[in-house]
Amino acid sequence: xxxxxPPAEESTPEARHAARMQRKKALIDEKIEAAGQERGxxxxxxxNGKGKSSSGFGMxxxxxxxxxxxxxxxxxxxxxxxxxxxFFRRFPDEVSxxxxxxGFTWETQDRARDVATAEAAWQQARALLRDxxxxxxxxxxxNIALKQRYLDVHxxxxxxxxxxxxxxxxxxxxxxxxxxxxxADTVTDMTLIKHAFQAGIKAQPGVEF
Amino acid sequence: xxxxxPPAEESTPEARHAARMQRKKALIDEKIEAAGQERGxxxxxxxNGKGKSSSGFGMxxxxxxxxxxxxxxxxxxxxxxxxxxxFFRRFPDEVSxxxxxxGFTWETQDRARDVATAEAAWQQARALLRDxxxxxxxxxxxNIALKQRYLDVHxxxxxxxxxxxxxxxxxxxxxxxxxxxxxADTVTDMTLIKHAFQAGIKAQPGVEF
Numbered sequence: 576x577x578x579x580x581p582p583a584e585e586s587t588p589e590a591r592h593a594a595r596m597q598r599k600k601a602l603i604d605e606k607i608e609a610a611g612q613e614r615g616x617x618x619x620x621x622x623n624g625k626g627k628s629s630s631g632f633g634m635x636x637x638x639x640x641x642x643x644x645x646x647x648x649x650x651x652x653x654x655x656x657x658x659x660x661x662f663f664r665r666f667p668d669e670v671s672x673x674x675x676x677x678g679f680t681w682e683t684q685d686r687a688r689d690v691a692t693a694e695a696a697w698q699q700a701r702a703l704l705r706d707x708x709x710x711x712x713x714x715x716x717x718n719i720a721l722k723q724r725y726l727d728v729h730x731x732x733x734x735x736x737x738x739x740x741x742x743x744x745x746x747x748x749x750x751x752x753x754x755x756x757x758x759a760d761t762v763t764d765m766t767l768i769k770h771a772f773q774a775g776i777k778a779q780p781g782v783e784f
Numbered sequence: 785x786x787x788x789x790p791p792a793e794e795s796t797p798e799a800r801h802a803a804r805m806q807r808k809k810a811l812i813d814e815k816i817e818a819a820g821q822e823r824g825x826x827x828x829x830x831x832n833g834k835g836k837s838s839s840g841f842g843m844x845x846x847x848x849x850x851x852x853x854x855x856x857x858x859x860x861x862x863x864x865x866x867x868x869x870x871f872f873r874r875f876p877d878e879v880s881x882x883x884x885x886x887g888f889t890w891e892t893q894d895r896a897r898d899v900a901t902a903e904a905a906w907q908q909a910r911a912l913l914r915d916x917x918x919x920x921x922x923x924x925x926x927n928i929a930l931k932q933r934y935l936d937v938h939x940x941x942x943x944x945x946x947x948x949x950x951x952x953x954x955x956x957x958x959x960x961x962x963x964x965x966x967x968a969d970t971v972t973d974m975t976l977i978k979h980a981f982q983a984g985i986k987a988q989p990g991v992e993f
Contacts, residue, residue: 592895616980616991620835624972625827629842630835633868636845637838638990640867658849659842686801711990743991760985762977763833771825771969781847781920782825782952782970 615742616760617735621718621751624765625783631713631745632659638743639669643710646671646703648696650720650748657784671709673699693725700734707739718748721755728754824951825969826944830927830960833974834992840922840954841868847952848878852919855880855912857905859925859957866993880918882908902934909943916948927957930964937963 618634620627635645647663647670663670675696703712720726732754735744746755756762771779778784827843829836844854856872856879872879884905912921929935941963944953955964965971980988987993 589895614985616985616988618834618980618991622975624974625970626829626835626839626842626972626974629846630839631842632845633835633838633841633843634991636841636871637867637993640869640871641989643990658846660849662845662849686798743988756977759978760980760983761834761991763835764975764977765833765835766831766973766975768965768971768973769968771827774969776823776825776969779825779952780850781852782827782843784846 615738615740615744617758618743618745619718619751619755619759619762620745620747620765621749621756621762622764622766623749624767625770626765627747627749628659628715630763630765631715631747632663634711634743634745635663635670635713638711639666641710644669644671644708646673646700646706646709646712647715648673648675648700648703648713648717649715650675650693650696651716655784658781659784671703689723690725693720696720697726697731697734704734704738704742704744707742709739709742711743711745712738714744714746716748717746718751718755720748721752722748722750728752731755732758824947824949824953826967827952827954828927828960828964828968828971829954829956829974830958830965830971831973831975832958833976834979835974836956836958837868837924839972839974840924840956841872843920843952843954844872844879844922847920848875850919853878853880853917855882855909855915855918855921857882857884857909857912857921857923857926859884859902859905859923859929864993867990880912898932899934902929905929906935906940906943913943913947913951913953916951918948918951920952920954921947923953923955925957926955927960927964929957930961931957931959937961940964941967 620630635647638645645663649660660672660674664672673696675692700712700714700717703709717726717731721728721731735758738744746759751762771782829839844856847854854872858869869881869883873881882905884901909921909923909926912918926935926940930937930940944967947953955968960971980991
């Protein structure tokens with residue numbers, strides 16, 4: 576079999592690059608055209624690597640850039656004021672920011688108190704999910720509360736499903752339950768390749784919190 | 785062999801939970817104590833999943849919350865104004881925001897122009913890396929420019945290594961080169977589990993851009 580003869584206009588490296596990019600662009604444009612449905616999406620960031628919460632906060636920034644109002648509920652993380660909290664609290668008219676407020680779970684030794692705290696935080700989440708003025712709700716570290724069974728996954732999924740139309744929801748935290756993954760539109764596993772912590776570098780403000 | 789007898793104080797479910805959390809806390813505290821080194825870190829977000837850029841922008845928000853100044857250079861992405869750009873341009877005294885400005889590579893068919901544009905953007909990045917007043921530099925989608933060989937990875941790594949002391953650098957984009965991964969402190973592979981795009985849902989403002 577003879578090899579196919581390339582068209583004359585693809586005979587230089589520059590022309591081949593141009594032709595390749597042209598084909599790539601056509602393919603992408605076609606996919607964008609096909610993906611025409613507009614609605615609120617449920618995004619889940621899970622896994623052992625970095626970037627689950629920070630990605631959620633990046634989406635908060637994006638949503639604000641598009642003129643949306645945003646709701647944030649941070650589950651579990653509570654005792655240290657984080658950079659994201661200090662920053663987004665600057666915009667009380669645009670961001671409704673709530674922190675569950677009992678510190679990491681391993682700093683409490685009282686399961687009943689953890690459950691009560693998680694349930695109170697979920698009431699705040701539910702109010703945000705029902706509010707049609709809120710374009711994006713970030714439920715940061717919710718997966719930890721689900722994993723510890725502080726909250727019932729079916730109640731949580733029912734409230735998310737019944738949310739205001741066109742509202743986006745982002746759920747973060749390790750060990751996302753399978754029911755949540757099944758219900759989500761977009762799921763990313765942040766996979767740890769390496770972490771500065773392993774090399775003896777302290778958690779850094781602006782990076783880890 | 786007889787099973788070990790649990791201590792009396794761990795005999796109820798509540799007490800066992802408390803004891804388990806106590807041990808977990810001790811272990812975590814020990815690790816935090818050991819990880820005592822403070823310095824600027826190089827973070828790389830790569831992989832095919834969502835959250836690479838948004839995580840970088842979440843770290844920008846965190847850094848601002850800690851009172852740092854931040855530099856951003858977006859490589860490749862340029863023709864559409866994104867939510868993150870609209871939002872972070874609100875803070876010109878705190879965020880130095882630069883966009884390379886030629887659109888996605890598959891929208892240009894001129895390699896020489898792409899190279900020149902990438903090199904001009906790298907000059908801006910280098911100026912930020914040398915500025916000791918900047919606490920965090922986000923080089924968004926730099927990996928694409930490296931992958932396409934618009935920029936030389938050794939020049940890029942030398943400039944990053946020679947950056948201002950204590951400055952954090954975040955590099956995002958698919959296909960991070962092995963040299964960059966080797967030089968980084970923290971590397972995460974954002975692994976695609978599923979994506980709304982596959983289900984025919986349009987890219988959404990606040991979520992994808």
